[in-house]
Amino acid sequence: TSFIFKEVCGYPLSIFFIVVNEFCERFSYYGMRAVLVLYFKYFLRWDDDLATSIYHTFVALCYLTPILGAIVADSWLGKFKTIIYLSIVYAIGQVAMAVSAIHDITDTDRDGTPDNMTFHVVLSMVGLFLIALGTGGIKPCVAAFGGDQFSDHQDRQRRTFFSVFYLCINGGSLLSTIITPILRAQDCGIHSQQKCYSLAFGVPAALMLVALVVFIVGSGMYYKAEPQGNIMLDVCKCIGFAIKNRYRHRSNQYPKRQHWMDWAEEKYDKLLIAQIKMVLKVLFLYIPLPMFWTLFDQKGSRWTLQATTMNGYFGSLVIQPDQMQTVNPILILTLVPIMDSVIYPLINKCGLNFTPLKRMTVGMLLAAIAFVCAALVQIEIDKTLPTFPSTSQSQLKLLNMGSETVTIKIFNDFFVLQASNEYFTFEAGQINISVGHPEVRNTISLAKGQRQTLLIPLTITDEWLMTDDITSKPQEGNNAIRFVNGMKTAVNVSIPAANFGLIEPFSYSNYSLIKNGKVTFTLWSGSQSCEYSTDFGFGSSYTFFIPSTLVFGPNCQESITAAEDIKPNSVHMALQIPQYFFITAGEVMFSVTGLEFSYSQAPSNMKAVLQAGWLFTVAIGNFIVLIVAELAKLPKQWAEYVLFASLLVAVCFIFSIMAYFYTYIDPAEIEAQFKKNVNEDDEDNKHKLQKTERSNGKINVTKLSYYNMA
Ligand SMILES: N[C@@H](Cc1ccccc1)C(=O)N[C@@H](Cc1ccccc1)C(=O)O
Numbered sequence: 140t141s142f143i144f145k146e147v148c149g150y151p152l153s154i155f156f157i158v159v160n161e162f163c164e165r166f167s168y169y170g171m172r173a174v175l176v177l178y179f180k181y182f183l184r185w186d187d188d189l190a191t192s193i194y195h196t197f198v199a200l201c202y203l204t205p206i207l208g209a210i211v212a213d214s215w216l217g218k219f220k221t222i223i224y225l226s227i228v229y230a231i232g233q234v235a236m237a238v239s240a241i242h243d244i245t246d247t248d249r250d251g252t253p254d255n256m257t258f259h260v261v262l263s264m265v266g267l268f269l270i271a272l273g274t275g276g277i278k279p280c281v282a283a284f285g286g287d288q289f290s291d292h293q294d295r296q297r298r299t300f301f302s303v304f305y306l307c308i309n310g311g312s313l314l315s316t317i318i319t320p321i322l323r324a325q326d327c328g329i330h331s332q333q334k335c336y337s338l339a340f341g342v343p344a345a346l347m348l349v350a351l352v353v354f355i356v357g358s359g360m361y362y363k364a365e366p367q368g369n370i371m372l373d374v375c376k377c378i379g380f381a382i383k384n385r386y387r388h389r390s391n392q393y394p395k396r397q398h399w400m401d402w403a404e405e406k407y408d409k410l411l412i413a414q415i416k417m418v419l420k421v422l423f424l425y426i427p428l429p430m431f432w433t434l435f436d437q438k439g440s441r442w443t444l445q446a447t448t449m450n451g452y453f454g455s456l457v458i459q460p461d462q463m464q465t466v467n468p469i470l471i472l473t474l475v476p477i478m479d480s481v482i483y484p485l486i487n488k489c490g491l492n493f494t495p496l497k498r499m500t501v502g503m504l505l506a507a508i509a510f511v512c513a514a515l516v517q518i519e520i521d522k523t524l525p526t527f528p529s530t531s532q533s534q535l536k537l538l539n540m541g542s543e544t545v546t547i548k549i550f551n552d553f554f555v556l557q558a559s560n561e562y563f564t565f566e567a568g569q570i571n572i573s574v575g576h577p578e579v580r581n582t583i584s585l586a587k588g589q590r591q592t593l594l595i596p597l598t599i600t601d602e603w604l605m606t607d608d609i610t611s612k613p614q615e616g617n618n619a620i621r622f623v624n625g626m627k628t629a630v631n632v633s634i635p636a637a638n639f640g641l642i643e644p645f646s647y648s649n650y651s652l653i654k655n656g657k658v659t660f661t662l663w664s665g666s667q668s669c670e671y672s673t674d675f676g677f678g679s680s681y682t683f684f685i686p687s688t689l690v691f692g693p694n695c696q697e698s699i700t701a702a703e704d705i706k707p708n709s710v711h712m713a714l715q716i717p718q719y720f721f722i723t724a725g726e727v728m729f730s731v732t733g734l735e736f737s738y739s740q741a742p743s744n745m746k747a748v749l750q751a752g753w754l755f756t757v758a759i760g761n762f763i764v765l766i767v768a769e770l771a772k773l774p775k776q777w778a779e780y781v782l783f784a785s786l787l788v789a790v791c792f793i794f795s796i797m798a799y800f801y802t803y804i805d806p807a808e809i810e811a812q813f814k815k816n817v818n819e820d821d822e823d824n825k826h827k828l829q830k831t832e833r834s835n836g837k838i839n840v841t842k843l844s845y846y847n848m849a
Contacts, residue, residue, distance in 0.1 A: 156357025170315030204275025229273020233344035235266030279750030432760025502729025676707030
């Protein structure tokens, strides 16, 4: 097809539209993904399990649909039209998501909650399906279409293009993962104000429309390779015939052929057979690759969970656990230029031939190192975690509700108690406690596997109270807080985000989860009130004790005592930076190189198909996470990290052997030779090829015979 070819600094101008398109599309995808689980949980009101399963199913679907997009592009519509049509599908999906998040549409009673949840669920599921079809479908086409814009001699420029392409992906995803959570946190609505998911999905929808418009604007400048018929069907038929023919000629009387695909020669074009061999060779090399993604994709799940058990205070800045993920695109934006302009040229200068497959091998090793770092951090975290009772043990803490100190005797040990912060561990089911002078004795039954607090009353002859305490770290960096009322009157405790309710005299509230930062509690007793402020870190649990002597006034700061049930997270989130550094350095070496490798080693009519094969390794990697985590079931998280690191090192070893035997090819050169020779007889053909071999020394005999040209 005809197109206007313009070059800027040796690069086709058309790639400008392609990289801007990719920037907007990735903004759209990652922005929507950043708030998806919260949308399920808080808008659609799904439980955690359903929300995470639907989320992972969606992500997996996004990496399976590239196969569909690639087949349509390479066999039928061509990459350009496939990108246009599937981008429209994608944008419709994003708009459907934005509309599904407008609560006012079905909020007939105007109470701020949707009244017809089915409408919102169905619309958002249709939206997600269209998005998965769109994003996955265009993904292999956009990268390959970008590669198509370069001519055969522009290898260096094409490599730079793939690096810039990767930078745009990460620029877009970085911006959107920062912006959409902010948009979601705004309040919006027509009749009532609610969290603004419609805006958080609306902006990605708008960016997808921008991506589409930018791509269409560049239309006249693209080189558009024509699809060459239903290539995938031909490939399948050709492979099927080769297998059948080989089976038919299995007896020793038939001479062996160099490659099993050569058994298709009786019926199929030699060029097609050669192209299939190229694809199969690369696909075979892909077999170990999913293991890299298995580790890579855990930064979104396991590493974020790890961050929830860490301290996120960076001076006055507080980093939330899921915000640590933005370290990845930030590092990509710095590492890709450093690698391209410093590290790789330096390695070249040292005379080392750092081939794509060697880079990918090093990338895998770096990812394994990242997991060893994660394991070391986990060991540090584990040291700070409380020791919870085993199923045969009980733990007990004592809290003196009176103002006088009391002497307590448990078995034969004496304790002088104001308020205790410590849990004592017991193997026995019952313990004898003697309190005060003269002694009051009591036999306490303890619950196995539980933590409990014994509230010793003001008058020790009164009834003794036992509370059940929290036995796991609060999730997602929250703090679990409760109040014990030691007063003779009921007290109401509230904060803007929670109400602990009315706490009866000598009793206690349930735990409430609150975020980190400074919190001011307001305590009410009748018309009297006072305020108590305190700072919370991440992942702690406290029991606040309101003493009988409390005097209501402007503040009750001095009177209330805090018993620490679980210490706040003390290992700093900055310790995760080395693991992020290594996994991202690994990603640059593995993923950026792999993207370009998949393009450069693919025959011209199957470029998108090989890109889809590359993305398929991501989908398989995600499934392996589920399988290994389910099968291994290791009691310690650090051991699981070490297991994944070891598996990757083993896989990396196998890959390096496979890579050693891989011979790089120039598909364009091989295809050109086939086309040149198509009408010439065998003798003439051989003669010409020998001449080529002598003149450019690039194509070697093994390669010619492998592709059956000689
Ligand atoms: N580094 C990632 C982008 C990212 C952004 C924010 C949080 C985590 C990751 C990236 O470049 N992704 C690329 C390539 C890729 C990586 C993994 C699986 C499939 C593709 C992308 O195209 O999204």
